[in-house]
Amino acid sequence: MLEQKQIDQLSTIINKYQKQKGALIPLLQEAQRIFNYLPMDALSMIGKGLKIPLSNIYGVVTFYSAFHLTPHGKYSITACRGTGCQVKGGKKILHTIKETIGINEGETTDDLMFSLDTVSCLGACALAPVMVINKDYFGKMTAEKVKTIIGQYRAG
Numbered sequence: 795m796l797e798q799k800q801i802d803q804l805s806t807i808i809n810k811y812q813k814q815k816g817a818l819i820p821l822l823q824e825a826q827r828i829f830n831y832l833p834m835d836a837l838s839m840i841g842k843g844l845k846i847p848l849s850n851i852y853g854v855v856t857f858y859s860a861f862h863l864t865p866h867g868k869y870s871i872t873a874c875r876g877t878g879c880q881v882k883g884g885k886k887i888l889h890t891i892k893e894t895i896g897i898n899e900g901e902t903t904d905d906l907m908f909s910l911d912t913v914s915c916l917g918a919c920a921l922a923p924v925m926v927i928n929k930d931y932f933g934k935m936t937a938e939k940v941k942t943i944i945g946q947y948r949a950g
Contacts, residue, residue, distance in 0.1 A: 796835050803828050804836055808843035818844065818854060822861060830906075831862040859911070867902045867909035869947050871895070872926040875912045878919035883935075887923045888912065890937040894944050907948065 796804075807824045811817035821844070825836050832855055841848045855861040873879075873888045892898055895908045902909040918924045921933025925940065932943055 876915035879923040882922040884923040
């Protein structure tokens with residue numbers, strides 16, 4: 795269930811984009827910042843506000859990996875599965891991340907602190923192996939660095 799404050803924020807955003815062509819993706823991005831994911835009730839509001847069928851909105855949301863239909867953690871960890879990272883120990887880095895936060899890829903911790911995803915390439919091969927938390931890139935990762943960095947995020 796959406797909170798009234800969130801509904802008000804979403805209504806303001808919908809009004810901002812209502813008459814703009816090509817507004818769906820930026821509107822979805824802003825909506826996701828409010829909820830930290832895209833709940834169906836919010837998608838329904840967006841559909842009504844932009845006069846776009848919910849099925850079209852759902853198609854966009856499920857096409858782009860940046861959008862989430864389930865609650866996502868405050869800190870989104872992305873591990874690279876690209877060749878450069880794998881050659882330099884990326885498999886061990888991913889294992890250490892999973893072990894440290896206690897979830898597998900595609901999952902979110904129960905406390906909504908962390909989510910874990912993997913990608914084929916982060917485009918930072920010179921820094922392999924690479925881990926990203928939100929928009930912060932961490933390169934030349936080791937198991938110890940993973941534990942230290944995640945510990946810092948946990949501490950706030």
